[in-house]
Amino acid sequence: MHLHRLERIWLTFGVAILAIFLATVTTAALVDGFVPPSHVQSIDPAKVSVTPPFDKPGLHKLANGSYEAYYVAHIFAFDPHHLVVPLGAHVTFYVTSLDVVHGFSIPETGVNTMVTPGWVSTVSHTFRTRGTYLLVCNEYCGIEHQTMADTIEVR
Numbered sequence: 105m106h107l108h109r110l111e112r113i114w115l116t117f118g119v120a121i122l123a124i125f126l127a128t129v130t131t132a133a134l135v136d137g138f139v140p141p142s143h144v145q146s147i148d149p150a151k152v153s154v155t156p157p158f159d160k161p162g163l164h165k166l167a168n169g170s171y172e173a174y175y176v177a178h179i180f181a182f183d184p185h186h187l188v189v190p191l192g193a194h195v196t197f198y199v200t201s202l203d204v205v206h207g208f209s210i211p212e213t214g215v216n217t218m219v220t221p222g223w224v225s226t227v228s229h230t231f232r233t234r235g236t237y238l239l240v241c242n243e244y245c246g247i248e249h250q251t252m253a254d255t256i257e258v259r
């Protein structure tokens with residue numbers, strides 16, 4: 105099969121871009137430990153309020169000094185509504201939904217995950233800067249989606 109010179113150049117360019125992309129993703133996964141937010145833990149959406157630790161949403165300190173934050177998303181709010189986090193805390197967020205698909209995003213931190221009923225989404229962040237962070241739902245979840253926001257205060 106004969107390939108025109110320009111076709112060969114563009115084909116080579118396309119394959120090279122693909123190879124660079126795959127190398128970048130592989131390096132990020134293996135070297136930097138980047139993984140998609142886990143959807144490995146399931147939960148019955150009808151029993152979230154009686155399933156520990158989601159029966160008491162909020163911040164929990166672990167023995168090793170890090171923190172776990174349990175959040176329940178529902179139309180059109182997060183529970184807890186306001187969270188106070190100590191400066192420098194490494195927080196692992198566990199988020200589930202009671203009803204529909206929501207988003208869980210803290211702009212400018214890299215915290216961003218989809219929250220699906222029946223599943224627990226997990227994402228971590230170390231808060232190194234004082235201030236009040238916005239927590240927003242970034243998946244359209246209904247008529248008052250734009251009001252679904254919360255704050256996290258780091259002090």
Ligand SMILES: [Cu+2]
Pocket residue numbers: 206207241242243244245246249250252
């Ligand atoms: Cu929403």
